[in-house]
Amino acid sequence: MTVKKKVVITGLGLATPLGLDVEDNWQKLLAGTSGISRIKLPDTAKSPVQAVGEIKESDWTKIQKEFPEEAGQQGEKRTLFALWAARSALGDAGMLSYTGNKDRCGVVFAAGIGINRPEDIQKWISRDGNFDLLRFGRELKTLHRESIARNNSHRAASLIAKKFELRGTNCTITTACASATQALGTGYRAIQRGDADMIVAGGADSMINPIGLVFFVLLKAASVSSENPESVCRPFDRKRSGLVMGEGAGVAILEEESHAKKRGARIIAEVAGYGSTMDAYQVTAPDPKGVGAGRSMLSALKDAGMGDSDIDYINAHGTSTRLNDTAETVAIKRVFKENAYNISVSSSKSMIGHLLAASGGPEFIYTALSVQRDKVHPTVNLTNPDPKCDLDYVPNKMRARTVRAAISNSFGFGGQNASIVVKKYNQDLQDMSEKK
Amino acid sequence: MDDKVVITGSGLVSSLGSSASDTWEALVSGKHGINALEDFDARGFDCRAAALAQSPDPSELGIHPRDARTMDKHSHMLMKCSQDAFKNSGLDKAPVPAEDIGFFAGMGMFDCNTEDLLTAVKKSLDPQGNMDYDAFFSGAYQEIYPLWPLSMLNNISFCQVAINLDIKGENTVFSAHADSGAQAIAEAVATLIDKKASTVLAGGVSEKVSPLSLARAHLHGILNTSDTDGLAVCRPFGADRKGTVLGEGCGILSLELRSSADRRAAAYSAMITGYGSSCEIEEASYTPTSKAMSGSMSSAIAGTGLKPTDIDVIIANGDGTINSDKNETDAINAVFSECVDKIIIFSSKGALGHLLAGAPAVDVILGIYMLEHGIIPATLNCVPLDKEVKFNVVSKEPLKAHPKRIMINSFSYEGQCSSLIIEAVE
Numbered sequence: 001m002t003v004k005k006k007v008v009i010t011g012l013g014l015a016t017p018l019g020l021d022v023e024d025n026w027q028k029l030l031a032g033t034s035g036i037s038r039i040k041l042p043d044t045a046k047s048p049v050q051a052v053g054e055i056k057e058s059d060w061t062k063i064q065k066e067f068p069e070e071a072g073q074q075g076e077k078r079t080l081f082a083l084w085a086a087r088s089a090l091g092d093a094g095m096l097s098y099t100g101n102k103d104r105c106g107v108v109f110a111a112g113i114g115i116n117r118p119e120d121i122q123k124w125i126s127r128d129g130n131f132d133l134l135r136f137g138r139e140l141k142t143l144h145r146e147s148i149a150r151n152n153s154h155r156a157a158s159l160i161a162k163k164f165e166l167r168g169t170n171c172t173i174t175t176a177c178a179s180a181t182q183a184l185g186t187g188y189r190a191i192q193r194g195d196a197d198m199i200v201a202g203g204a205d206s207m208i209n210p211i212g213l214v215f216f217v218l219l220k221a222a223s224v225s226s227e228n229p230e231s232v233c234r235p236f237d238r239k240r241s242g243l244v245m246g247e248g249a250g251v252a253i254l255e256e257e258s259h260a261k262k263r264g265a266r267i268i269a270e271v272a273g274y275g276s277t278m279d280a281y282q283v284t285a286p287d288p289k290g291v292g293a294g295r296s297m298l299s300a301l302k303d304a305g306m307g308d309s310d311i312d313y314i315n316a317h318g319t320s321t322r323l324n325d326t327a328e329t330v331a332i333k334r335v336f337k338e339n340a341y342n343i344s345v346s347s348s349k350s351m352i353g354h355l356l357a358a359s360g361g362p363e364f365i366y367t368a369l370s371v372q373r374d375k376v377h378p379t380v381n382l383t384n385p386d387p388k389c390d391l392d393y394v395p396n397k398m399r400a401r402t403v404r405a406a407i408s409n410s411f412g413f414g415g416q417n418a419s420i421v422v423k424k425y426n427q428d429l430q431d432m433s434e435k436k
Numbered sequence: 437m438d439d440k441v442v443i444t445g446s447g448l449v450s451s452l453g454s455s456a457s458d459t460w461e462a463l464v465s466g467k468h469g470i471n472a473l474e475d476f477d478a479r480g481f482d483c484r485a486a487a488l489a490q491s492p493d494p495s496e497l498g499i500h501p502r503d504a505r506t507m508d509k510h511s512h513m514l515m516k517c518s519q520d521a522f523k524n525s526g527l528d529k530a531p532v533p534a535e536d537i538g539f540f541a542g543m544g545m546f547d548c549n550t551e552d553l554l555t556a557v558k559k560s561l562d563p564q565g566n567m568d569y570d571a572f573f574s575g576a577y578q579e580i581y582p583l584w585p586l587s588m589l590n591n592i593s594f595c596q597v598a599i600n601l602d603i604k605g606e607n608t609v610f611s612a613h614a615d616s617g618a619q620a621i622a623e624a625v626a627t628l629i630d631k632k633a634s635t636v637l638a639g640g641v642s643e644k645v646s647p648l649s650l651a652r653a654h655l656h657g658i659l660n661t662s663d664t665d666g667l668a669v670c671r672p673f674g675a676d677r678k679g680t681v682l683g684e685g686c687g688i689l690s691l692e693l694r695s696s697a698d699r700r701a702a703a704y705s706a707m708i709t710g711y712g713s714s715c716e717i718e719e720a721s722y723t724p725t726s727k728a729m730s731g732s733m734s735s736a737i738a739g740t741g742l743k744p745t746d747i748d749v750i751i752a753n754g755d756g757t758i759n760s761d762k763n764e765t766d767a768i769n770a771v772f773s774e775c776v777d778k779i780i781i782f783s784s785k786g787a788l789g790h791l792l793a794g795a796p797a798v799d800v801i802l803g804i805y806m807l808e809h810g811i812i813p814a815t816l817n818c819v820p821l822d823k824e825v826k827f828n829v830v831s832k833e834p835l836k837a838h839p840k841r842i843m844i845n846s847f848s849y850e851g852q853c854s855s856l857i858i859e860a861v862e
Contacts, residue, residue, distance in 0.1 A: 106715070220582075
């Protein structure tokens with residue numbers, strides 16, 4: 001079997017409720033700043049969901065101005081978030097002026113469900129109260145550009161490829177909340193196998209729209225608490241009441257080590273392992289014993305050649321739902337045994353909300369920063385400890401500690417789990433081992 | 437020698453039958469599955485034909501009626517094909533731990549049925565007939581069936597199959613067009629070679645043909661909208677081609693390393709030996725460039741250590757659209773220039789319509805039949821051929837041949853191109 005290539009992270013790009021800049025996001029996270037607030041989307045006064053993590057209005061305006069062509073033609077939010085984050089990450093990696101072989105540069109991107117717009121039905125209701133198919137067929141060219149019929153899940157990956165002329169492997173992953181971590185893992189594997197030199201990997205999503213707002217309410221997974229919006233998302237807290245939606249994108253540039261070194265790129269950290277599993281339990285609930293979630297972490301550890309004492313930080317899926325947070329805790333304890341209590345575990349969702357299909361994108365970036373900088377952001381709003389959640393969740397205050405390696409977890413609705421391991425990249429050590 | 441990935445079982449549903457053998461026999465006898473749309477009122481659409489599959493009966497698949505309510509036709513097709521692939525590869529009797537079974541699929545764009553939201557929308561209308569969101573949020577939304585969101589998450593039917601067959605290993609879902617089904621197969625092959633799973637189900641399923649999926653294809657400008665008085669026809673590589681026709685279907689393969697299949701004495705006749713991909717969109721035409729198509733074919737060939745002359749048959753993307761077929765013609769002419777008069781081309785879309793994410797696995801399964809039977813079915817409606825076509829498109833009658841290697845092309849309408857190579861096992 002051929003030797004697997006080493007995969008490093010050379011660029012990061014974000015669009016989250018905390019802003020459009022990676023450094024700014026990181027500082028706000030360390031300070032425990034929440035990007036969650038009362039919903040500002042028009043016509044939502046009566047929405048059962050009031051606490052959301054929206055991209056700031058001024059940031060959204062900025063993104064639209066940066067991509068005027070795409071904003072005009074297909075101004076769907078998630079697509080523009082994707083373009084913003086991809087360009088930021090490519091810029092961060094020094095890849096915008098890349099003159100190498102772009103046939104070996106690809107995109108692996110996560111997508112959520114398209115937008116179902118009530119207006120797309122309302123517009124064609126006939127006098128007798130049915131959906132008028134005859135008229136719909138004749139008038140379909142007037143369908144709104146954000147309609148699911150116009151917006152393929154492919155869109156973001158395709159536009160990124162087109163805009164930055166990346167002609168290599170190009171795919172879109174749709175596994176609900178596990179999507180972005182699976183996209184990162186799939187991109188990592190493609191480079192490892194030698195199928196690409198560089199992959200733009202991550203995800204973008206937004207369901208902060210009328211159907212999206214009731215989507216997780218119908219499934220009884222969303223928090224409908226409306227007091228103090230910034231304190232509604234409280235992962236691992238006894239008073240947690242469900243997920244809080246966020247929106248945005250997170251993109252990392254994954255690159256084959258020698259390729260990165262050859263072009264003198266700054267290396268942020270190394271991707272060390274990846275694993276995915278399925279619960280095969282229930283499509284509406286995670287396995288309360290967290291068996292699949294545990295196997296996902298274990299499989300990523302094994303892939304990284306690591307054991308249960310090698311991980312210092314876990315960026316948890318931590319959705320603030322009753323079921324996930326206890327199941328994830330049980331899973332961590334099963335995998336890491338007594339070491340579980342030495343690991344810092346925190347949930348980025350406590351501050352940016354749940355970015356759904358994209359959630360693994362920003363969370364992977366924060367994980368990489370923890371490894372690079374030996375700092376761990378807190379889980380905010382954790383003021384009422386849940387006896388069933390007894391790990392170190394870094395409550396409310398950031399922690400400075402050595403982070404040799406970390407895991408980012410994403411567990412998708414339906415029962416798909418994914419974990420990815422990031423470890424420190426030490427230039428000196430690498431050079432020494434090469435000389436040997 | 438490197439261990440190869442062999443195909444030990446398959447499941448196929450198409451407009452020509454609910455099994456691989458039914459579909460194959462119908463294809464060889466020159467039948468097609470394209471008919472006038474009657475499932476819904478399609479009179480307003482400019483293309484009113486599609487190749488609809490018969491929906492498998494959920495009760496026969498052991499699906500609980502409660503689950504069936506959130507499962508649409510694509511879920512039933514995926515369930516049936518997965519169960520069939522599982523059974524005819526003997527996995528139902530083989531002691532493979534659930535954790536060692538992987539699952540990768542290409543899944544289409546799953547649309548809502550308008551009636552699922554209709555009552556909620558109607559109860560939200562103001563006296564002028566416009567959406568009143570206060571009414572919607574105050575209670576009208578509760579008219580939506582609480583589990584309706586599951587039908588919109590396109591990984592749910594995938595997870596339902598995992599539960600049904602107890603599959604717990606490596607997995608992912610690719611989306612949304614034909615390339616996704618090929619990516620799923622390629623990822624499955626790599627997963628087996630990496631020994632991350634000991635057996636994997638892989639393939640893809642099309643979306644149901646519905647008012648919204650038909651609208652999407654119309655808006656992409658890919659449909660044959662010219663035959664408004666008669667039945668739309670898909671003419672792969674035809675001089676008179678005017679667009680594609682949508683089809684429904686699913687294909688799932690059961691894959692395994694040859695050594696592992698031999699250990700449990702599982703039968704197989706073909707292996708998957710190559711994969712290549714590339715991405716570049718041609719502005720304004722919703723078609724990959726011929727350069728991207730050439731790139732995917734060339735990289736599949738080179739990555740397998742082969743030469744173009746080693747490929748005997750191409751199951752082309754050949755979707756009957758003006759631009760995609762033109763670019764594919766140019767790409768095949770160029771990549772296979774030294775053997776272009778010898779290379780045999782088949783497209784299933786003249787008979788089955790475009791199965792999108794379902795197409796690659798279905799074409800792989802048809803390719804296995806070609807390797808086994810030495811017959812290449814005719815590509816329906818391709819005559820007269822486009823004058824640029826220099827290769828041998830099988831038309832009119834099935835062709836007797838003895839292919840050893842077949843390439844399967846799958847292209848999206850967003851620039852993605854994938855090429856797989858399958859090979860007969862001696």
